Amino acid sequence: MIAPKKISITINGQVCEGEQGQTILEIARANNIYIPTLCYMKGLTPWGGCRLCIVEVEGNPKVVPSCATPAVDGTKITTHNDRLVALRKATLELLFSERNHICPICPYNKGDCGLQHQGLAHGITGIRYPYLYPALPVDVTGRYFGIDHNRCILCTRCIRTCDEIEGVHTLDVSSRGIKNQIVVDMNTTFGASDTCTQCGACVVSCPTGALFDKAAAFRGQWTSSVQILTTCTECPVGCGLKVHTKENRIVNVWGDPDSPVNTGHLCVKGRYQTWAEPRDRITTPLIKGQPATWDEALAAIKKAAKVKKAEKALLVAPRVTNETAAAIAGVAGKFGQTAMFVGANEAALCAEPSFTGDALRKLQDADAIIVLGAQPTRDNGVVASRIRVAVRKRGAKLLIFHARKSELDRHADVAANVVSLESKLWNKVKAALAGAQRPAIVYGPNAMTPIGVTVMERLIAIFEANTGGSEPLLIGLPVSANALAMSRAGIPAVEEVGPWLDAKPLKFLHIVVGDALDGGAGLLEEKYVPALLERIDCLVVQASYKSALTDKASVVLPATIWCEKTGTVTNLEGRELPLRPVVTVAGEARDDKAILESVYA
Ligand code: SF4
Numbered sequence: 146m147i148a149p150k151k152i153s154i155t156i157n158g159q160v161c162e163g164e165q166g167q168t169i170l171e172i173a174r175a176n177n178i179y180i181p182t183l184c185y186m187k188g189l190t191p192w193g194g195c196r197l198c199i200v201e202v203e204g205n206p207k208v209v210p211s212c213a214t215p216a217v218d219g220t221k222i223t224t225h226n227d228r229l230v231a232l233r234k235a236t237l238e239l240l241f242s243e244r245n246h247i248c249p250i251c252p253y254n255k256g257d258c259g260l261q262h263q264g265l266a267h268g269i270t271g272i273r274y275p276y277l278y279p280a281l282p283v284d285v286t287g288r289y290f291g292i293d294h295n296r297c298i299l300c301t302r303c304i305r306t307c308d309e310i311e312g313v314h315t316l317d318v319s320s321r322g323i324k325n326q327i328v329v330d331m332n333t334t335f336g337a338s339d340t341c342t343q344c345g346a347c348v349v350s351c352p353t354g355a356l357f358d359k360a361a362a363f364r365g366q367w368t369s370s371v372q373i374l375t376t377c378t379e380c381p382v383g384c385g386l387k388v389h390t391k392e393n394r395i396v397n398v399w400g401d402p403d404s405p406v407n408t409g410h411l412c413v414k415g416r417y418q419t420w421a422e423p424r425d426r427i428t429t430p431l432i433k434g435q436p437a438t439w440d441e442a443l444a445a446i447k448k449a450a451k452v453k454k455a456e457k458a459l460l461v462a463p464r465v466t467n468e469t470a471a472a473i474a475g476v477a478g479k480f481g482q483t484a485m486f487v488g489a490n491e492a493a494l495c496a497e498p499s500f501t502g503d504a505l506r507k508l509q510d511a512d513a514i515i516v517l518g519a520q521p522t523r524d525n526g527v528v529a530s531r532i533r534v535a536v537r538k539r540g541a542k543l544l545i546f547h548a549r550k551s552e553l554d555r556h557a558d559v560a561a562n563v564v565s566l567e568s569k570l571w572n573k574v575k576a577a578l579a580g581a582q583r584p585a586i587v588y589g590p591n592a593m594t595p596i597g598v599t600v601m602e603r604l605i606a607i608f609e610a611n612t613g614g615s616e617p618l619l620i621g622l623p624v625s626a627n628a629l630a631m632s633r634a635g636i637p638a639v640e641e642v643g644p645w646l647d648a649k650p651l652k653f654l655h656i657v658v659g660d661a662l663d664g665g666a667g668l669l670e671e672k673y674v675p676a677l678l679e680r681i682d683c684l685v686v687q688a689s690y691k692s693a694l695t696d697k698a699s700v701v702l703p704a705t706i707w708c709e710k711t712g713t714v715t716n717l718e719g720r721e722l723p724l725r726p727v728v729t730v731a732g733e734a735r736d737d738k739a740i741l742e743s744v745y746a
């Protein structure tokens with residue numbers, strides 16, 4: 146690759162180095178020169194709409210938007226003088242007059258609003274233009290966020306974020322002139338949208354209180370909150386989180402922009418589902434449903450565990466930390482059988498754990514992507530967004546082979562049921578893959594079925610024959626959060642818990658559910674499991690949230706949740722990612738590893 150040519154411009158008398166292709170704003174920022182902005186957002190295509198970033202270029206009588214103007218070698222730029230400040234003030238006054246910016250009743254009041262900040266910074270105390278007082282709607286039908294059009298300045302950051310980062314283009318602008326308004330799909334609501342993934346990236350991008358998070362509203366400014374970096378443990382992508390807290394409670398969760406995994410983007414699970422949903426937390430040990438002390442609970446378990454080793458089993462959710470996984474491997478010898486429970490066809494994916502270095506970045510760069518037996522939209526939202534962006538923005542081909550339809554299908558060149566592949570379809574596949582230079586295969590649990598393996602082999606053969614021998618990038622995509630690393634630690638995976646429980650007559654079963662959001666209730670949906678659990682003398686459930694499973698337990702041990710934990714998880718790229726405590730531990734909950742060691746070590 147040819148290195149971009151170096152250029153030099155002078156900004157306010159200061160010589161600034163940059164590269165050809167950079168905008169005036171980018172070079173100014175790299176040289177610590179401040180230019181006010183509103184519609185600009187790093188990482189998005191510049192729009193040049195708000196005109197707050199205007200500058201003068203020597204020799205040009207007009208002002209230009211620095212965010213959308215490429216810097217030209219040798220030019221002289223002025224960012225601040227009386228004319229520029231007067232123009233910016235007029236722009237801001239027009240923005241304030243156009244809609245209903247009633248700051249005292251806005252969740253972004255006093256510090257979080259870009260428009261308010263610029264108004265104060267420019268000394269605006271009154272408006273010279275008449276207020277229009279439009280009566281615009283407020284849409285609060287979305288589960289996690291809403292939009293108040295009265296506070297919208299039409300900067301289009303949300304539209305560009307949705308289009309360029311989440312890759313769905315749910316949002317756009319309707320109408321003309323003063324009637325311009327942000328619309329969802331073809332003018333529906335967030336609640337009725339069939340394209341919005343609820344990732345919330347548009348809300349983070351909004352510089353005003355127009356788009357707002359419901360759970361975060363009026364919990365205090367995010368600008369003055371404590372921000373702690375940790376890792377999402379809801380799937381094996383392992384996105385970096387920036388968690389905002391105030392007075393020991395979470396006020397919002399954003400993506401960590403510096404995370405090499407997700408570069409600031411999250412899916413609905415990491416962004417909202419872990420904290421913005423009501424859940425019944427278990428904060429004290431329970432014996433037969435009644436609160437007990439830790440000493441009482443541990444004594445009861447130790448007494449019940451005095452049965453033959455063959456009559457005892459340990460079953461674990463595939464989402465514990467690496468440190469807990471090591472502790473489980475350490476105590477496994479005390480049980481007749483130990484396993485982690487995974488989804489259908491996932492055990493084979495875990496049997497030979499394979500990690501793909503830098504998978505997320507490479508995926509977005511791929512020019513042909515095959516999704517085989519995986520459901521990234523449902524299970525790994527950030528992977529789905531990378532795929533959509535590669536297809537919609539970079540023209541990558543997308544081929545999907547799965548037994549179930551998904552939202553990604555509408556972006557695909559070929560979407561086929563993996564069990565009914567016909568020969569004419571294979572010709573279509575060959576045509577779509579012809580000439581691909583950077584192909585990628587994203588394979589999930591259902592690629593491990595006999596038909597899945599056959600399709601995978603055939604695809605690899607097509608790549609070898611059709612793509613000039615380019616080796617496809619192979620990305621294994623389990624559903625379970627830390628299953629690959631747990632498998633590597635020596636914990637075997639089991640898909641059908643019923644037969645596993647029935648293999649030997651059990652008297653004692655300890656289930657580590659940890660902070661699974663369903664409290665382990667999903668286990669009861671498996672065939673035979675509810676009846677088999679009834680036959681066990683002592684069922685110990687280690688969980689964070691109440692569920693139908695904890696209701697069945699003889700002893701319940703309260704476990705910490707993602708934002709209280711210390712430790713590491715390993716993502717699908719093989720990165721060891723840190724978990725940091727964000728808030729103090731609720732009640733008497735304890736770390737999964739500490740609990741296991743206090744009972745069995
Ligand atoms: S939540 Fe995500 S998908 Fe929905 S409109 Fe916002 S950016 Fe687009």
Ligand code: SF4
Nearest residue numbers: 297298300301303351
């Ligand atoms: S909703 Fe927010 S981000 Fe979107 S155009 Fe309006 S002010 Fe900008």
Ligand code: SF4
Nearest residue numbers: 377380383384412415
């Ligand atoms: S993609 Fe996975 S790791 Fe990332 S936010 Fe969503 S659930 Fe969490």
Ligand code: FES
Nearest residue numbers: 184195196198212
């Ligand atoms: S920030 Fe440049 S025009 Fe809006």
